[in-house]
Amino acid sequence: MRCHMLSFFFILVPVYLHGALLQEAGPARHRKPFFEKLRRLEEQFRRFQDVTLTHLQRIASNYNLSYNIDARFQSLARESQAVALAVNQSQATVQGDLGHLKTWMRKTQRRSRKVDSRLLALGAALSEGSKQRSRERKEQEAQRAALSSLALDVQALQDMLARLTPLVQSQGARLAALEGQLQVTDLGTTAPGPTPARLPAQPGPPSPSSPKPQWGRQALRASPEPRDPPQDFAGHLPGMREPPGPGSQRAWPPERPGEICNVGPVLIFPNASTENVVLLSPGFLSGLRALSVCSWVRTASSHLGTLLSYATEENDNKLVLHGRDSLVPGSIHFVIGDPAFRELPLQPLLDGQWHHVCVIWTSILGKYWLHVDRRLVATGSRFREGYEIPPGGSLVLGQEQDSVGGRFDSSEAFVGSMAGLAIWDRVLVPGEVSDLATGKELPTGTILTLANATLLGGFVQRANCTCLELCP
Template sequence: MSGCRARVGFLLLVIYLHTQPAFRQVAAHKNPNNFLDRLKRLDEKFRRFQELTLTRLQGIADNYNLPYNVDNRFQVLTEQYQNISIMLTDFQVRAANDLSSLKYWTKKLQRKSKKLDLKVTALEIALNEQRKLSLKESKKQRSHLLNLTQQLQNHRGLIGSISAHRSELQGGFRGLQDALKKQVDMTTQLQEQVRTLLQKETFSSRGSLNSGDSLTSNRTPQDPAPRIHAAGLEQGHRSHPAKKKDNVNLPKGKKVRDRLPSPRPTHLFVSTHKRPQEKPEAKLLEKSDAHDLRQLPLRHRIPQQQHIPKKAGTICNVNSMLHFPSTSIENYITFKKSFLTGIHELSICTWLKVDGNYVGTLLSYATEDNDNKLVLYGRSSKRSSLDFVIGDPAYRELPVDTLLDGRWHHFCVIWSANEGRFWHYTDRRLTSTGSKFQKGYEIPAGGSFILGQEQDFLGGGFDAAEAFVGRMAGFTMWNRVLSPGEVSGIATGKGLPRGSVLTLDDVDQLNGSVQHVRCGCLEHCM
């Protein structure tokens, strides 16, 4: 069709060219000016016609050569499609990675937001309690102030009454002082009278004595010589030979004690005979023994108690125990070593005695990439469950109601990456189990292993609400799956299976107030 059109156009052009000179001659005879204008117009139309024909011919040529360039264009289009598909696949991969990272960070942020919410709620509870306590204390203080004001008013009334009666009391005191002075004067007079009477009696009783006795009779009752003689009698010694001369001129039947003043009643009961002589060596021994006993320490003076033997234990495979006394971020332990290679299977068994109303965090294994590679995590908000985390955010909840009675319980957790299976034993009984839990996952080596606290970053980021409070005995970890018979053997004290990779013998540092106690049997771990 396009070829026919071109031919028709060419014929019209030839016809036009042949007829053009005749028209020009006719027009020239009629009007030369009009003829020139028409020629100009015809030239312009001819140029337009040429341009149109050329464009038409170019389009025909392009349409005629189209089948020859289709293959090249298809090749270019395929290459462009391949490039676009490669770019789309790269974009999809990047978008998937970005979405996974966003999911991870969103879950981590959710966990941290939950922790912050729990902390905020705990702070609100603590603030409410403090407000209540402050209100109670303010009420008590107000009541105390009211009581004090009443007491002050009462004291002021008493002070007024005392000040009113003060003058009367002063007059009474003056009268008492005068009476006391009179009594003092009377007592001095009575003492003088008594002395005079005693002197008279002594002179009258000793008047019958001879001149040799005059020296002794002139002595007053306060003379110290008779007392010295009496003291000599008390000590069991004989009187001095020089004093025997005084007894020579005494009448018969008179003794020295008849002319001495009566001694004190305590001197009458002292024996005057000599005691049998004791050996000086025995006295020295007694003195030295008494001196040595005073110098000995207290533990040597206490009579030695008999050693009470301990009762024989039935579960004697624990070796040692850890005591976590309180909910403090400083109470945790670290180990000397970590995993040397990646782990695809593990078994963790220990004896637990929980002192609080929730279990808390038993263990936490963190690396630089992830702070929750392996965690047995609990906090005060989750009292009846324990989160078993392997590669955050994957976890399973383990029931722990039976562990909260304050007694010893055996606890085992086992995991295998082969089928993603896990087993949870309490007192050698299967408490919970499941599958498709981190199937094919590997716990990497080179991390930080901590007991008693949960790590928010490598080696730190602890929270007191997540701490373990209680006792942990016989903690052991294996890099394989234990059989039910082996778990039962550990719980009944028959021994420990071989191949353990971590025990309490590998403890490196005790932080805070944690205590590491050696006890061979569970009954001796108090």
């Protein structure tokens, strides 16, 4: 409103001044400078009016801008209120969701505790089950060991029965002969006539060399005898052949000692040189959990020396029948996986005669047996129980390896002869050991024999003898 009044005032003033000037018009010569000034003043006023209008227009435009800014501020205020309301609603929603989440977390924690308790119970049950299975496995192993021992006992009993059968038959024949002699004697004493000649002397008790039955489980297991074929005892008993005439006597020739033949080549180790070595190749192709090593051995040395040595990169004493001059004469160390060993007594082998030796081991209960000339002379258990002899090593005869294939010591060398050496990956039963000791065929399943000897070093000699008694 104020701007409109100023505009009206500025327009009215020039009109009023112009009218006043016209009423007071004087002579032209006096009015001309005044009009000039008035025109200049009017021009200045017009310029001032233009400037004023321009300024007023700017003020009006600024007023419109401020009005727009106020409207914008109001709009922003409304929007901020809407945003604040939305934020409040979002916070309320989030708080509700957090409450639900906390409730769900508590439920989940309770469930997880229940699951943990169940898992602990299951773990305890599994542990108890594993212990139960372990006990069952141990019981099964014990049962298998008992069955193996029972099988050995049964085999020994069968051998004993096979040996006793001919004895019983011979005793029956002897009783029949005695009855016949008694009948002849009775007839001679009652019938008239000359006195008959003196009958042959009654047979006495059997000699110490004759077989004697052994009783008891321990005796059967400790001394398993071979299953020899039934022998004919008739030639040693009167009355078993044609009844002799009165006073007649007949001498029967003694039995010829048995001979061990067909045992294959003989290896002769003449001295304790470290060059005297025999390599068996290939060695063990697979791991061994059972082992039987049998051989004929003859030595006249003061100590036995090392019969066999098996070494790997990991351990140079995986399997050793180790002897040396510092041990008790005739004893060797049976080593499986150094440093575990058992000392075996082999004193009878130092007499310069042939003897049959079998060393047997199984990882089941760690049981082992030593047979010398068919007889069990040593046994034990808990020796390398559950152990496995690894494959891929070096197997030599006559020397003890301190490294794979070398580093021999003359104090541990074997001096003597070997024959019929064979190795099995199973346990030989006493009957099979007896068959070997009596010169019968090898039991099935050999994994190495002297036929696998690929290297004879030093002064080792190889001889072929038809029978051991004929070997040099």
